[in-house]
Every structure is written in C-alpha cells, then in structure tokens.
Amino acid sequence: MAATIISGKDVSAEIREELKERAARLKEKGHAPGLAVVLVGEDPASVSYVTAKGKAAEEIGIFETTIRMPGDSSEEEILRQVDDLNRDDRYDGFLVQLPLPRYVNAGKVINLISPDKDVDGFHPVNVGKMLRGEPCPLPCTPYGVVQLLVRGGYGPDGKHVVVCGRSNIVGKPLAAMLIQKRKGANATVTVCHTATPDLRRFTLQADILVAAMGVPRAIKADMVPDGCVVIDVGVNRVPDAAAAKGFRLVGDVDFEPIKEKASAITPVPGGVGPMTVTMLMMNTIEAAERKAGLIS
Ligand SMILES: NC(=O)c1ccc[n+]([C@@H]2O[C@H](COP(=O)([O-])OP(=O)(O)OC[C@H]3O[C@@H](n4cnc5c(N)ncnc54)[C@H](OP(=O)(O)O)[C@@H]3O)[C@@H](O)[C@H]2O)c1
Numbered sequence: 001m002a003a004t005i006i007s008g009k010d011v012s013a014e015i016r017e018e019l020k021e022r023a024a025r026l027k028e029k030g031h032a033p034g035l036a037v038v039l040v041g042e043d044p045a046s047v048s049y050v051t052a053k054g055k056a057a058e059e060i061g062i063f064e065t066t067i068r069m070p071g072d073s074s075e076e077e078i079l080r081q082v083d084d085l086n087r088d089d090r091y092d093g094f095l096v097q098l099p100l101p102r103y104v105n106a107g108k109v110i111n112l113i114s115p116d117k118d119v120d121g122f123h124p125v126n127v128g129k130m131l132r133g134e135p136c137p138l139p140c141t142p143y144g145v146v147q148l149l150v151r152g153g154y155g156p157d158g159k160h161v162v163v164c165g166r167s168n169i170v171g172k173p174l175a176a177m178l179i180q181k182r183k184g185a186n187a188t189v190t191v192c193h194t195a196t197p198d199l200r201r202f203t204l205q206a207d208i209l210v211a212a213m214g215v216p217r218a219i220k221a222d223m224v225p226d227g228c229v230v231i232d233v234g235v236n237r238v239p240d241a242a243a244a245k246g247f248r249l250v251g252d253v254d255f256e257p258i259k260e261k262a263s264a265i266t267p268v269p270g271g272v273g274p275m276t277v278t279m280l281m282m283n284t285i286e287a288a289e290r291k292a293g294l295i296s
Contacts, residue, residue: 003230003262006152008144012274014151015282016060022285023061026292033288034063035119035280036085036094040078040104041071046097049277056277062284063090075104079112086114092288093119093137095280116290119283122169130173133180135296137283142174144275145210145231146184154208154229154264156187162202164219164252165212166193170233174210199223211252221257230258230265233272 026033035057039050050066057064067081078096085094094117100106110118115125121137129136149156156178163178165171171191178187192202203209203223211219212233224230234252251268259265266272289295 003259004264005259006148006154006229006231006264006266006271008148008266008271008274011148011151012278015147015278016056019060019278019281019285022289026285026288026294027061029292029294031288031292032063033061033285034065034091034093035284036065036067036088036091038067038069038078038081038085038094038096040069040073040097040100043099046099050097052277053280056281057284060281060285062281065091071101073101075108078104078109082109082112086112086117091117092291093117093284095120117287119280119287121173121283127173131176133182137287138177138279139169139173140279140283141170141212141233141272141276142177143279143282144272145174145233146177147279148231148266148272148275149208149229150184152264155184156208157183157185159187159207160190160205161187161208161210162190162192162206163210163212164192164199164203165210165214165233166191167212170212171210174212213252215252216250217252217254219253219258221254221261224253224258224261226261227263228261230262231272232266232268235268235273 023033037050037053054064054066085091096109110122113123115123118126119137121139126136130138161178163171163175175189175191178185178189190202192199200223204225206228208229210231214234216236216238230253232251232253236250237247238250240248249269
C-alpha cells in the first residue's frame, strides 16, 4: 500500500492559523510582534527565503522589516547592524540570513545576537538550553520536523529515529530535541554521517528515518524498512531540461519507490520546506510573548 503523504503545507497552515490568533492577542495587549531580517547581498536563494519570511510574517500579523545590506558590506558594518537590532525595541526577534560573504565570520555575527532575540536558535546560549531541555528558540528546520511528526500523528515517543546528517542546523539539533525526556520527544536516536560504515545497516533499523544529507536521492528503497515513516529534509537542484528554470528540486530520498514501502513520507517540495518558515514565525511569536510576560 502506498504511503500516506505528510503535507508540510497543511501542517504549516494549521500552525499559522494558531499564530495569527496569538499575534492578535499580543496586539490587544499593546505589543505588536516584530521581526527583522538582515539580507547581505543578492544571492537568489537567500532572496527567495527572505521574501517567503516577509510574506509569512505579513500573513500572520507580525510587523516585519527586511534590512538589505550591500554584498560587499564589511564584517564591522554587519556587526553594527546586529548591535542596533539588539537594542531596537520594535523587534522581538531578528536573524541574519546565511550564508554571509566568505570574508565575514558568521560565528562572530551569530554570537553577537542577543539570545532573547535569536529567532533562528543558533546562538550558543540557546544551543546549550536546547540540549538541557530548557525553554528557548529552537532551530527552525529540526523544530519543523518534530512538529510534522507530532501533528501528523507520528509522534517519536518510544520510537527509534535514525537521522542521516549531523550538521549544526539540522541533524545535531534534531537529535538533541528528540532525546529530551518529554512527550513529543522521548525517542531513541541514532545519528549517521559520512564516517558511518554501512549506512544501510542503521537505516534498516529505523521506525522513523530522517534524511538531511544534501545528496540527491541518497536513500534508496532497499535502505528503508517496510512501514517506516520517512522525513526528507533534503532540497537539491537537479538539471531538468523540461523545467522552465532548467532544474527541479528533489530530496535526499528516492521518493517514488520508497513511497511504496514506507507507511508515511514527506514530499519535496511541500514537506519540511514550508515548516521551516512557519517555525521561524513560531519563535518570533514566542519571543514576543516572553517579552510581554505571557510565557516564561
Ligand atoms: N527544507 C529546509 O528548510 C531545509 C533547511 C536546511 C537544510 N535543508 C536541506 O537539507 C539538506 C541537509 O542540509 P545541511 O545544511 O544539514 O547539510 P550539510 O551541512 O551539508 O550536512 C550534511 C550532513 O549529511 C552527512 N552526509 C552527507 N553525505 C552522506 C552520506 N553519503 N552518508 C551519510 N551521511 C552523509 C554529512 O556528514 P559529515 O558530517 O560526515 O560530512 C553531514 O553531516 C540539504 O539538502 C539542504 O538543502 C533544507
């Protein structure tokens, strides 16, 4: 039987409705939630991510400003912008869109962001809090994966989750979230990477398999056990002469054959992708609620 498709668009829409109500409640209390996005240069992928963030904020009722800086901005100018935003009361949260120009030390920029306003959840203080299971903004993509699982009816509690990929923005934080001793987590987690010998040996043991590798269709059908829940984080451009742009997007899993084996699977696009922006909005609303004293 073909797998159920877990729609990130649908789950996203459900969360955005809830966020609209929370934004309205904040405004009633005299606190309009605000988000700033710093964009350095004009990298097309970054421009499209930033545009999506602005649109989502508008839809939810978050006051949003995109601050565009020239592509040759110095590290000092970017740090000064961060410092200004840390002190600007109009914004409950902000982010600096990555990647930054190569000569800029991105770590230094992230470290300067006030942890209270770090809606990407990348600041070391927030990474530490996440690991300890304390309230904090959670990195948006793995947070979106957890929400997809829980709200989609595939809660990770008691399950063996195999995560392929150990990056600081997806694999590692996802593992840290899933091992927490609480409902909606409580998973046994295996994290695989390029030094994992015989990846298939591990993926075949998964109740839930998450692919975050950045390698088109790396996970093949013979690596997936029957009835597994498959979450595809990958977004890869592959050449396609028939497509208007000359490429199309595919994930890290070989979708067509795997959907015949899995019990549920996320598509690419329309799976994890829409969740990332939605969780940024969630972090912004939570930062505003914290500042307004509505949550701790
Ligand atoms: N949907 C979204 O919103 C969203 C957000 C972020 C990322 N993504 C996508 O998710 C994918 C991963 O992103 P990322 O930033 O985490 O990538 P990344 O920084 O390149 O990390 C990839 C990870 O996968 C591991 N890996 C690569 N090839 C492997 C293989 N053959 N076997 C086992 N492990 C392997 C690497 O292992 P090593 O550590 O050993 O090198 C690394 O840990 C990309 O396609 C990216 O575009 C999507």
